[in-house]
Amino acid sequence: MIEKLTIIGERINPGFASSKILLENQDIKGIQALAVSQAQKGAAYLTINVGESAMENIAFIVEVVKAIQAVVDLPLSFDYPHVSVQEACLKAYDPAKSRGRKPIINSVTELRWNMLDVLKIQPAKVVLMASERVENGEEVSNQTAQQIADTARRMALRVVNDGHDLTMDDLMIDVSLCPIATDTEGQTRRAIESIQLIGNDADLSGIHTLVGLSNLAVMLPKDALDGQRLGVRVESAFLTMAMPLGLDVILGTPGRDYRMLPDDDFVMQGVREAINLDGFETLERVQQLYRRD
Numbered sequence: 001m002i003e004k005l006t007i008i009g010e011r012i013n014p015g016f017a018s019s020k021i022l023l024e025n026q027d028i029k030g031i032q033a034l035a036v037s038q039a040q041k042g043a044a045y046l047t048i049n050v051g052e053s054a055m056e057n058i059a060f061i062v063e064v065v066k067a068i069q070a071v072v073d074l075p076l077s078f079d080y081p082h083v084s085v086q087e088a089c090l091k092a093y094d095p096a097k098s099r100g101r102k103p104i105i106n107s108v109t110e111l112r113w114n115m116l117d118v119l120k121i122q123p124a125k126v127v128l129m130a131s132e133r134v135e136n137g138e139e140v141s142n143q144t145a146q147q148i149a150d151t152a153r154r155m156a157l158r159v160v161n162d163g164h165d166l167t168m169d170d171l172m173i174d175v176s177l178c179p180i181a182t183d184t185e186g187q188t189r190r191a192i193e194s195i196q197l198i199g200n201d202a203d204l205s206g207i208h209t210l211v212g213l214s215n216l217a218v219m220l221p222k223d224a225l226d227g228q229r230l231g232v233r234v235e236s237a238f239l240t241m242a243m244p245l246g247l248d249v250i251l252g253t254p255g256r257d258y259r260m261l262p263d264d265d266f267v268m269q270g271v272r273e274a275i276n277l278d279g280f281e282t283l284e285r286v287q288q289l290y291r292r293d
Contacts, residue, residue: 004243005239005243005249006045007044007045007249007250007252008044008077008249008250009041009045009074009253010047010214010253011034011037011047011254012034012038012049012064013049014049022034023050023053026060032068032070037254038255039072039074042255043074045077046074047077047251048061048065048077048078048079048089049078054082058085062089065089066092066094069094070097073098075095075103075104076093077103078090078106080106081115083115086105086118087118090103090118090124102123102124102170103124103125104172107127107129108126108127108129109129109139110133110134110155111132111139116162119164119166123165125170125172126159126166127171128173129174129176130142130175131151131175133154144190145194145196145197148191148194149198152175152194152198153203159171168206169207171208172209173210174209174211175190175210175211176191177216177238178216179216180216180234180271181218181220181283182219184280188216191211192241192245192275195247196246198246199246209246209247210249210251214251214253216235217230217232217234220290221290223290224267225291228267229257230267230290232256232257232258233261235258237265237270237271238271239258239260240260243260267289270288271286273285274286
């Protein structure tokens, strides 16, 4: 485990094949076992996402929240864009069973500001999605690191000044990651640059920055050319670059071999070079990590 890195355990999510089976079968004992496993492997929080079925079957996600709190004392992170689901989760969540610690609402955007109304149910930490902004009443994707940082600043200051009784320490800025294997638009570089800009903003002192780290290695093969696992080293390369700039929270897999890589690591060198290129040159440099031309 990397010191000062907070891991929100991501596995209770239908995006993982084995978890999808548990959720589709409403296998409460299996879901509880998955929660316990992530807790034992070092998760600080556990994501709860049972899929779109939550909109049709609120009772099931309430059952999941209560069942998980019966077996682990970690705070939970509710990963839903729907106010009704967040309300149900917060009403079911018992802070006494998480040693008084707040759950996480994931997530709020500038266009989804009404999500903060659920804080009337009980206090919570909040993920602010900074990859999008509102312009002329419509949601627009941010295309530069400065736009992401400006959106983060605007949202964070509004939240702490809007009477929600939240501090910067209660906020996590999600700067978003895409698969590096398809990153022709410099999104990985943009994420790192935005983390630095947010970290350097004195008015945001104490705030946390977050990424869904597993997104980065999607679509990559199992091994690098040197015979070692590729995906976790690509993720570790990102951590090595981003953590000194302020990244301190990831949505990731507890127990995964995240580590800080030396400068001469084969994958570290390749990722650093790839993200400083543009367009298909980025993809070509990534492919050199696992493919001989």
